[in-house]
Amino acid sequence: MDPYIYPNTNTLINKLDIRDEQRLIDVEAQLLIAAIVDITSIIHHFLFHELYSWAGKFRTVNISKSEQALNGLSVTYSDKDHILSDLKTVFSWSESKQWSYSNPSLVKVFSAFMIKL
Incomplete structure (x- = not known):
């Protein structure tokens, strides 16, 4: 008997x-x-x-930053006034995805999520 699952199930x-x-x-996927x-x-x-001093806080101005890994280009950042709405859009998009280990595209979906985030 597995002490980590409910009796007669495969559920943790x-x-x-x-x-x-x-x-x-x-x-579990939503919490993740x-x-x-x-x-x-x-x-x-x-x-x-x-x-x-501002590390980890939302920006109050728009930014761009030359990235060596991108050959001097900048990542495209959200406009300072749209950070929250852009996050809502990303999460709305993510709700339409299948966050299941059985999804053969899970790695691609997760990668797209991280890029959008």
């Missing part, structure tokens, strides 16, 4: 008491996406807080 025992395996996978945004801010703060 969880704090939300979700016993339907697909529903648990969906909720939300955590990625939070982690992105935390990581930005962690990496740059000793250099920039």
Whole structure:
């Protein structure tokens, strides 16, 4: 008997008491996406807080930055006034995707999500 699953199921025992395996996978994916945004801010703060007082915070001005890895080009950043709406758009887009391990395009979908984010 596996102590990590509900009896007679393949569903992991969880704090939300979700016993339907697909529903648990969906909720897990949604929580992962939300955590990625939070982690992105935390990581930005962690990496740059000793250099920039604003690390991990939303920008108040528009920026571009020459990136050596892009041969001097800049990443396309959201307009400062559209950061929240752009994030909502990304999450709305992500809700239409199949965040299941059985999705053969999961790696491509996740990569697209990270790029959009």
